[in-house]
Amino acid sequence: MNRRADFVIIGSGIAGLRAAVDLAARGDVVLLTKADPTESNTGYAQGGIAAAVGPDDHPDLHFADTMAAGDGLCAAAAVRVLVDEGPRYVRELTEWGVRFDRSPDGAIALAREAAHAVRRVLHAADATGREIGRALWNKARQAGRIEVLNHTRAVALIVEDGACAGVRYVRAGGGREHGGEVRARGLLLATGGAGQVFSDTTNPPIATGDGVCLAWQAGARVADLEFVQFHPTALNVPGSPRVLLSEALRGEGARLVNVAGERFTGRYEPAGDLASRDRVSRAIVREVARTGQPVFLSLQHLDATTVHARFPTASAACRAVGLDLARDRIPVGPAAHYVMGGVETDLWGRTTLPGLFAAGEVACTGVHGANRLASNSLLEGLVFGARAAAAMQERPYAGALAAQVRDWTDAPADVLGDPAGPGAPGEDEIRRLMWDAVGLVRDGRGLEQAVTTLSSAIATLDTPPPDGASEADWRRRSLVTVGWLIARAALRRAESRGGHFRADFPQRDDVHWSAHIVERSRHRSL
Ligand code: FAD
Ligand code: SIN
Numbered sequence: 001m002n003r004r005a006d007f008v009i010i011g012s013g014i015a016g017l018r019a020a021v022d023l024a025a026r027g028d029v030v031l032l033t034k035a036d037p038t039e040s041n042t043g044y045a046q047g048g049i050a051a052a053v054g055p056d057d058h059p060d061l062h063f064a065d066t067m068a069a070g071d072g073l074c075a076a077a078a079v080r081v082l083v084d085e086g087p088r089y090v091r092e093l094t095e096w097g098v099r100f101d102r103s104p105d106g107a108i109a110l111a112r113e114a115a116h117a118v119r120r121v122l123h124a125a126d127a128t129g130r131e132i133g134r135a136l137w138n139k140a141r142q143a144g145r146i147e148v149l150n151h152t153r154a155v156a157l158i159v160e161d162g163a164c165a166g167v168r169y170v171r172a173g174g175g176r177e178h179g180g181e182v183r184a185r186g187l188l189l190a191t192g193g194a195g196q197v198f199s200d201t202t203n204p205p206i207a208t209g210d211g212v213c214l215a216w217q218a219g220a221r222v223a224d225l226e227f228v229q230f231h232p233t234a235l236n237v238p239g240s241p242r243v244l245l246s247e248a249l250r251g252e253g254a255r256l257v258n259v260a261g262e263r264f265t266g267r268y269e270p271a272g273d274l275a276s277r278d279r280v281s282r283a284i285v286r287e288v289a290r291t292g293q294p295v296f297l298s299l300q301h302l303d304a305t306t307v308h309a310r311f312p313t314a315s316a317a318c319r320a321v322g323l324d325l326a327r328d329r330i331p332v333g334p335a336a337h338y339v340m341g342g343v344e345t346d347l348w349g350r351t352t353l354p355g356l357f358a359a360g361e362v363a364c365t366g367v368h369g370a371n372r373l374a375s376n377s378l379l380e381g382l383v384f385g386a387r388a389a390a391a392m393q394e395r396p397y398a399g400a401l402a403a404q405v406r407d408w409t410d411a412p413a414d415v416l417g418d419p420a421g422p423g424a425p426g427e428d429e430i431r432r433l434m435w436d437a438v439g440l441v442r443d444g445r446g447l448e449q450a451v452t453t454l455s456s457a458i459a460t461l462d463t464p465p466p467d468g469a470s471e472a473d474w475r476r477r478s479l480v481t482v483g484w485l486i487a488r489a490a491l492r493r494a495e496s497r498g499g500h501f502r503a504d505f506p507q508r509d510d511v512h513w514s515a516h517i518v519e520r521s522r523h524r525s526l
Contacts, residue, residue: 001180005030005147007392008167008184010154010211013040014129014378015360016190017136018089018385019392023188024143026393030182031146032169034153035206038133041192041361042378044204045129046246046313047113048100048121049382050375051086054110057118059083066376069115069276070369071498072514073224078366081347082376082383089382090122097135100124112251113374114274121375126246126313129378153474154191154210155465157218157356158183164218164356172471186355186392189215189343190385193361197483198336198439199431202234202244208475209482211362215343216485216521220353223364223518224341225482226489227499229372230440232256232280233297234335235317242335243317245297247374250274252310253302256284257329259293278371278499281334281440288333296329334440338377340368340499341489344518349388352520359388370498424460425453427476430483438487443503447491454484489517 006027009016016031023029033039052062062083067074094100094108100122101109110119124131140146151172158166158181166183191211195203216222233249233256234242250256250273258264268283269275275283284295299307304326308315311325318325343351343358345365351358360381367380425433433453437446457480465473495509496502 003030003180003182005182005184006186008032008182008187009190010167010188011040011190011192011360011362012037012148013042013190013192013360013381014132014136015363015381015385015388016188017133017140018382019188019190019359019389020140020146021136021143022386022389023392024140024145027145029146030184031148032152032154032167032182033148033150034172034210035151037137037148037150038130039204039206040133041195041203041207042129042133042381044202044244045132045378046126046244047248048111048123048128048375049090049132049378050113050116050120050373051090051122051379052083052120053087053090053108053122054118054120057120059087061117062086062120065116066367066373067369069371069373069498071371071508072369072510073227073498073516074369075366078347081387082367082380085383086379089386090379093132093135093382096139098124098132100131111248113247114250114280115271115276115373121248121251123248126248126311132378153471154214155179155474157187157214157353159218159353163354170469170474186357188349188388188392189351189356189358189362190360190381191362194339194478194482194486195336197431197434197479197486198228199428199435200234200242200334201336202231202242203336208478209339210478211358212342212485213478213481215351215353215356215358215362216481216519218353218356219521220351220356221344221518221520222342222485223344223516224370224489225339225486225519226493226517227340227368227370228336228486229277229338229340229499230281230334231277231337232284232334233332234337235321236294236331236333237321237323240321243314244335244337245314245317245330245332246311247277249297249299249311249314254297254299255301256280256332257296257298258287258291259295260291261298261329264295276371277337277374278501282501284332284334285440294331294333297332298329299326300329302326336435336439338372339486340364340370340372345384347387348391349384350391357388357392359384370500424457427472427479430454430457430476430479434483434486438483438490441501441503442490444491444494447487450487451484451491454480454487458484485519489519492517
């Protein structure tokens, strides 16, 4: 069935819902979401949302911490917007009914997370995303002009006269005969992350990088995709999901220990357990290599009742595998958690394709640079979701990316590797390959092999996809395309910085690499 609306939003996480609240007050909105409406990375967010609201805090301090975490590649203007506007949007959330934890005196309780100079993370126990999502859904529905299409997957952007005119979709369980298109004057990609590209990830199954794939295929620029954040403390029990064990646990005193019960991160990192995520993750890899044994999170020295009350999500995840969060040593290890890169936008969510906007994890606003500061992601979705909604109401559009906010190195769009490689790898093979060769520790040889394999997989994708393509086909299409983009960018960046670590180029190289790798499709528009 074909529809027409003023605005289309793809995705029901924090970025899509925050935009929906404003857009539904200004026009008819169709919101597509490919699973249940509450299924999103947002729904799993644990630690909280960072904002300079504490008595000892200031946006300038938040700015400094964000820039430091970004390891030289943050877009300062975007970070300024994030930290200056963040407190206003977070206060608005409390007005809309979000119940952040409070201390006995009624003040909002702020948690500490790695690489934050002060306590600055608002949270609702360790289920902050679910609480924010609940309130945003209520607020958006009150606006009344939203048609929500659940279990509806966006499969291609409609590009006409050099602008985005709408989206094609398929409904779950069917092929094209169960699909249709929605045309609108503005379309927001809020499709979230791509952790599923890797075999080991904290992300739920929906996080397959669809937005990057759609935007790239439509000819919009994507940027910074080599920068992937690996969270150091995902539950590491063979055969069980890699459930996140929030950084807030370490913020509240949990310790990383080796098999002998010794703290070890200080051996590799001066900031110890609360160093930035990439550093703690690599410290774990080195300790595991040194001892040949797993590492653990230990909360045994903390009060058990407090631990279970403050971290019910982590507590339940441990219980599900027969462990007591407060009393047992919990085996942990790194897992792919967040993609810093994405669809390139300006400060108002405009992409390089007129009519197409992006916000949240799918976007590359430049706020995270080469590495994201903990709990800045929910904030980014909130602030830039609202900004994109404001820009989408302009008529005519001011044009995509009116001002460049960064220096870009425009990489050639040639295909590295041989597209005519051996048989096409399946989904599991792709995800394992990405983990092994494009994961926490990369090198040129492994990356070249990954690019070659993924190039052969890209060559097997039909353009356009066949009628009746299955859910698995669509999923594989995204994983292959986004995996290939990540691997190519990682191969090109011959240095180490933020989330990107090359064993063959272990140093940061500001002379050659204080720049961004951007890509634009020249050959795969649908
Ligand atoms: P999401 O919340 O991921 O929403 C994406 C939406 O798009 C979903 O509704 C999905 O179904 C839909 N979608 C995707 N593709 C399609 C398609 N083709 N068609 C239709 N719909 C589609 N960040 C923090 O700041 N603080 C935290 O404490 C925190 N904890 C985290 C814990 C975990 C376990 C994880 C995985 C992430 C965490 N993060 C945290 C990161 C943060 O949750 C995400 O980056 C953020 O929620 C992304 O929001 P979003 O709106 O961009 O996308
Ligand atoms: C966590 O709770 O450790 C995740 C927070 C984040 O990803 O910002």
